[in-house]
Amino acid sequence: MANNRTFTMIKPDAIAQGNEGAIIQKITNSGFKILALKMTRLSREKAQAFYAVHEDKGFFEGLVDFMTSGPIIAAILEKKNAVEDFRALIGSTNPEEALEGTIRNLFASNIQENAVHGSDSDENAAIEAAFHFNDDEIVTY
Ligand code: IDP
Numbered sequence: 001m002a003n004n005r006t007f008t009m010i011k012p013d014a015i016a017q018g019n020e021g022a023i024i025q026k027i028t029n030s031g032f033k034i035l036a037l038k039m040t041r042l043s044r045e046k047a048q049a050f051y052a053v054h055e056d057k058g059f060f061e062g063l064v065d066f067m068t069s070g071p072i073i074a075a076i077l078e079k080k081n082a083v084e085d086f087r088a089l090i091g092s093t094n095p096e097e098a099l100e101g102t103i104r105n106l107f108a109s110n111i112q113e114n115a116v117h118g119s120d121s122d123e124n125a126a127i128e129a130a131f132h133f134n135d136d137e138i139v140t141y
Pocket residue numbers: 054059063092093111112113114116117118120
């Protein structure tokens with residue numbers, strides 16, 4: 001099976017706690033290749049657009065506040081079965097339900113401040129990657 005891509009963000013809580021290095025190490029140790037990587041800060045508009053699928057949810061405004069509260073690290077990752085394997089590596093949205101050793105089990109504070117984003121489908125991975133990166137910021141190797 002060919003390699004494919006997923007998109008991730010290391011969220012502001014993880015960076016505020018100094019966990020970004022440990023998270024990147026766990027990602028690369030798990031066989032993901034980094035094809036693009038950037039430290040950035042989301043505007044309110046970008047955070048709202050990224051999470052537009054959740055705009056009717058009660059947690060939406062809080063989520064936008066949180067995601068704009070500090071810098072994030074955005075990355076495109078490549079691996080065989082990337083989307084599914086990365087969701088397994090990060091664990092459940094709610095860290096209380098995340099399996100032992102997953103990134104959210106290790107580094108998330110609560111269901112909102114849960115350390116990392118991971119795309120939920122190949123289609124969304126492509127949309128999210130293009131949302132954050134231009135073609136000339138993505139390497140192949
Ligand atoms: P996911 O990140 O595991 O795919 P989604 O349901 O897509 O989870 O939710 C997107 C993000 O919104 C979560 O990662 C989390 O930061 C936040 N979120 C999800 N559900 C809740 C909630 O019930 N309360 C507060 N924040 C939530």
